[in-house]
Structure formats: C-alpha cells, structure tokens
Amino acid sequence: MSWAEIWPLLWQATLETFQMVLPAALMAEVLGLALGVLLTLTRPGGLLANRPVNRVLDAIVNIGRSLPFIILLVLLIPFTRLITGTSIGSTAATVPLTIAAIPFVARLVDGALYSVPGGVIEAARAMGASTGQIVSKVLLPEARPALIQSFTVMLVNLIGYSAMAGAIGGGGLGDLAIRYGHQRFETDVMIATVLVLLLLVQGVQWLGDWAASRADHR
C-alpha cells in the first residue's frame, strides 16, 4: 500500500483509539480514585478503619485485576449492551476498558496515598480536620506526583487494552494492525501502526513524567 492510502487509515485508527481510551481513562480515574481512597481509609489503623469493608474492597480489586482483559471483554458484553445499547464500536469498547481500569487505578491510588507520611495526617487530625478535609487537603494533594504517575501508567495500559477491544469491533490502532498487517499481510501498515502506538505510549509516558516531576516539591 502507498503512504497516501495508509495515512488516512492510520489517522482514523488513532482517532478511534483516543475515542475509546480517553473517556474510559477519565471515568476510571474518578471511580478508581474513590475506590482507592476508600481502600486507604478503611485499612487497619486508617482514618475509617474497618476490616470487613477493607477485605471486601481488597478482594474486588484483586479479582478485577487478575481477570484477563479479553475475558472481561466477553463477560461484559451483556452489561455493555445494557449501558450503550450496542456491544460493538468504540463507544461500546469504552465500557470494558473503564471497568478493567478501575481496580488498576484503585490499587495504584491506594499505594500512592499510603506513602503520605503518617505524621502529616496526624498533624492535620490535631488541627481538628475532618476525614473529608484530610482526604481533600492533605492526602490527595500530598500524593499528587504519585497520582499523576499512576494516571500515566493507566493510560499506557489502556492504549494496550484498546488494541484488544478492537477485536469486538471497537476499531482503533490494534484493530488496524490485525486487520491489515496480520490478516492481509500488509507489513507496511503493521509497521506504521506499531510505530504510532510506540510514539503514543512514549508521548504519554514522557508527558506524565514531566507533569509528575513538575508537581513534586519534595
């Protein structure tokens, strides 16, 4: 294939990838952040220490993370159809991507918040801060660099997952690589796709590292 033919295909596929990944990333970040905060707060010794709740949340996160994405994709088809009215296309692919990313984000957020020194939380408690204030004014802002890093890791992962989501008709770069590169032996398309994916991942990682280091005043 000539570049003139490959170019619009690549462009279209890249857009589709963004269409799948970005809404999923935003939703997963919001929900994963909430779950991660709950995980941290309910830990033994935490501000809302509650062992049973912590165990249940922990189990949900572990199950969610250990389920292979391709299986989640298939399992979620009925749920996806319920929410989006269809089970194919980039909108539909957003649902399993979001669900897969939530426990991932939650675990990373939990780790990031856990690294905030206990003394700082104690200082806020001694000032009379409520739990909500400690979360919003101390835990999250103090963990901001680590949270930015975790968002980056999640984005990179979602870009990878989105290639698989292409398998159920989500489109995107992974789908392009499989349809042309693999099934039709268009090596040029394959290489171009891989290059774009590589650039995308590198770009996201670089941007994330830059933002995280800018946000870090330690």
Add this chain to the structure above:
Amino acid sequence: MSDIALSPSTLPPSALPTSAVPALQFIDVRKTYPGQAQPALRDLTLIVPRGSRTGIIGRSGAGKSTLVRLISGLETPDAGQLLIAGQDAGQLSSKARRERQSHTGLVFQHFNLLAQRTALGNVTLPLELLGVPRERREARARELLAQVGLGDFAGRYPAQLSGGQKQRVGIARALATDPDLLLADEATSALDPETSAGILELLTQLQRERDLTLVIVTHQMEVVRAATTHVAVLDAGQLVESGETRALLGHPGHEVTRALLDAHRPEVQLAPGEVLRHVNLKDLSSQTLAALAGLGARIVLAEAHPQGVDTWLALPEAQAGLLAALNLQAVGA
C-alpha cells in the same frame, strides 16, 4: 465532673493553679494503648498552670508523647479526667473536640509539614480548615512567618528549608489559629544545639508575648532548664514529681529526676574523697562564691541561663550533705 476529684486538697501543693481555672488538669488519668499490657499513663494527676511554660520530662517510653496526644485530642483517656481550661476533654462532642483542637497548637519533632505546600501554604492550612477566606488567612500567615523570622521564605517549599527553618514554619502553623495552648513534643530533638537554643528562645518569647500556656516535652534537662517555669517528671507512665522548675532542679526529690540531671554530667577528674554535685544557683555572686569556698567546693562547670546558674561542684564527701542548706541560702540570697 466530680467535685471531690477537683478539690484542691487532692492536688500536689507545688502545682496549685495561679489563676482560677488551670490550663490543664489531669485527674487520675489512665491510658492503655490497644493490645498493650502496661498502661502508657496511669493515675496521672497533674496541673498545668495557665500562662506557664511547663516541661514534661522523662526517659524514652515514659509516656510523654501520650500525654501530649491526650491534650491534643488524638487520644482519649481510658479512665480519669482531663480538663482543658476547665472543660472535660473526654465529654466533648466531636464538633466541640475539633473546635478545641483548632485552638491548640502542636509542634512536632519531625515538623510534619506538607511537602507539597509552601511555607505560606503550610501556615494557612489550619485557617483553611476553619474556612477563613484566602486573603485573610494569607495575610495572617505572612504576619506569623515574619514573626518567626521567615518573612522572606513564604514561597519556599519545606525541602528548600533547613531543619531550624522548618521548625519555625511548624511554630507559625501552630499559632495560625491564635491558640491559648501550645504543645511542643521534642520540638528541638532533631536539631543541632545552636538551632535548638534559637527555637527554645522563640517559643519562650512567643509564650510571653501571647500569654500562652506552653507545654514542652523533652528528654533533655537543658531544655527544661532553659525554657520552663514548671516541670513534671514522668517515669514508666507515672508522675514522679512536679513543681516549679527552679525549686525542683535545685532539690530533685526523686532518683529519676537526679538521673536525668546527671545525664549530661561533665567529664571531670575528682580528687579522692570528692563527690560531684549538681545545683542550680540563683547567681554566682561573691556571696555565693564565699559560701561555696567555705564548704571547700570547687566549681567544675557553670552555665548561666534565664533560670539561674547551673553549676557542677566537686565537694568534699563530708560536706555533700550541707549542700541543701547552701543551695537554699544561695537561691534566697
């Protein structure tokens, strides 16, 4: 509140309140941490007079930090009562407790500053929690930073400050809400001696200017001597003695106190038949020196500070017993 527990006759005479309502009153307070066999504090009865600078001294594990955690509302007593400005801290609603906490300043050994906030941002935090508008809280924080000598450092992050400067930010933050009670738990322990002295001076000065009640927790007798008016000695969760600093250091009544006093005993060669004694004298006037000479005393080390002169004497063994009399005379001279 129990009337009996509050009656002055049950309180140690040396710790009688200077005004009607003491800043703090511990009455038979006990605190055991979950899973611990030994209580961290037991049967603690102590008064901290309003407007005093009270030192809490004791060896590691004595229960000093636990006492501070009770006052700052981070823990509650298992038994007994803690009255803060006459109010039972154990009976407060959580709203009232938070209100109380926002008017108690706390200074930490390791500063506990927020790394992602500037000095200014750290000092404004307590006001932010109270919902004070940005302009007002920043004006107040700048004023406080200037008072602790960091007027030009408002925009710096903690990582860009020295230990002493971080502690100054910690002190400014503790004062942000204009508290009546300031607690310092080993506030100088992580600092070198010179920086420590500066911080103690600042705390003392602020206490005077603002008429605060200052509670200074330490394991170092020098800190007690340099910065306090009253002192309580804790050991293994119990109060061993308490009183005015000068009197108590001059006549330590308990072995633990003496051990703490001796912790920095100077390295000296004593002649045979000589013993080393530590006394706090009001001064080293010619009168005092003459009295010391009369006892055959040799001054090994003397250090002047606001509470008097801290003196190490090499004394003939036979005269050691007379020291109490001399000390009384010297202090009264």
